[in-house]
Amino acid sequence: MKLKTLLIAFMMPALLWAQETTPQSPLQFDSYEWNFGNIDEADGIVTHTFQFVNISKEPVQIENIATSCGCVTAQYPTQPIEGGKYGEITVHLNPARTQGEVFREIEIFTKGRRSYDRLFVFADVNPIPMGLNELYPHQLAGTVKTNSLRCNFGYIAQGETMTRVVSLANVGDKPVNLSIHTTKGYGMSVQYPEVIDAQEIVSIRVTYKISTGKQHFGMTRDTLWIEADGVRSPEPIAVNALRIEKFSENENRPKPVMRIEPAYVEFGSKPPGKNYKKTITIGNTGNSDLVFHDVEACQGTSITLKNGQKIKPGKELKVTVSITNSSSENETTIGSINLTTNDPTRPFRELRLQIDTK
Template structure:
């Protein structure tokens, strides 16, 4: 076989391979593949658009699935084979309920050989509907007074930095009501400040302003929690505003070159089956410092039935570690599955709080 013949055979083989590769790649083309709904009124409910695609490949294809990352977007399509040159439709529905503002959603189309063969996009802007007073202020505090929430959850509270939040209110009655907030003496940090009106006119809306301020010279670490019971016209319906946060060091006060880093060996301590009247079992975990400065334990808190000899003030040098013993009192509660926690607050500026779960099954 001469050289010219060999070259001819190679060229033919490559051409055949190229044809086969093209035959293995069916094409489903949508024009357009993007649909802009424009302004969508939330009050009008779901909107729909039908995309039309053409099989421009050389063999039939079957749409196996159309996926999206949001349950608000629902596609409808046929799994019947689409012959070369034929058309198929995919109808996409978008539900704007409780989704105000702009949206931009992609849908991925997969063939029966599990390859993504096309992408569709829908977009638009949801115009929110007018919400009722009951939706905006779902908490009925009695006497016509309604609140938008009963929880003020701060993240971290730093010494010398005032942290502020608020609870919105509206008086839906046709008369002026009086408002009193009574702190629960059993759940009181002594650091909470409240700014609230004593009297609220009919139809008036406003906010109960709530703030924490930890003195810079006397830091408080760990959980800060307060509870305020509402009395409207001298009567209570049991509505209580709960405020809480975690006292920690201000990360801006810790230079990066001296910052510690905390790591724990486990996030769940498992005691397994434990006899209710038996001895108190113990487990241990390791607290490590992978940073550049001393890691200092600022606060230690235990949930019901759990204890530890670890105390605030423990310092772990860079590269060092400390063993923490955790003890369980099986008689502290009833029988069955039990879950508690160990909370550690350190001077780690990136992750001051570590919450470790503790589980057990209490048996007779």
């Protein structure tokens, strides 16, 4: 797409813009964040355009833009931007089913992933007034509903305890006897009332107490099966947490930094029903050993990396990953490999693999 000529007021010196981004990026933006302020969910999508200049002498092509939420989409130039030329990225935020303060990230990758930029948008969303049925859209059992079928804890350090609350609502006109069954596989406990009155909202307290030891790293996967008046829900509420090591609060201590290239492995279009392999590079750009506490290959994937394996500071490791293609034609298979390490900046990383059938 061809870019329109920008206003003269935008053509400020690129050096002023460079203060807000990494020096490796040839794309310098007029701003790196935008606050939409107070908006109403009922008004729908809001839009902002970020403008940029290519301060390098070489053409730069934006290859891909990734957003932290499906509620954010972005339009960007698909043709290379010549050195010294200007461009724009238009970001759309859909506030549907959100409320309160919203923070979203937009990641920009140039061709060959030679550079990387991040933009941020904010908003304070006023939700559409709704009744219990709209606020709690997921049917569980009988007249008991919930506002979410997932309870994500995020990071929990070994030896620590954390509690999250799951909300249930009885949208009926009679009290309901409640019971909850769990998998109890990772030190999870649940507290809940035995009765929910008509039109009442109750809180289910879900608590993780993470044990210490080599076997207590990585992602947990638990479930809550809700039973109302003896009727069990057809699907559970999924509960998960990311178990990591307890890091020192000393910011000056030596620490590893993991780098994965590429972090998203595309195998392209291949004949169906076969296993395909690729080699990736995992490096440690920090100043202490990088330790892999937990390596989990999911969904028909594999990786030649083991629990407890280490990478010395400044070193790299060539690793083979594989994925099994679907046996059906014209399908996309996506797999993931989860890595839990002692990198304090990002101790859990998900490596994504994608392959298409011809």
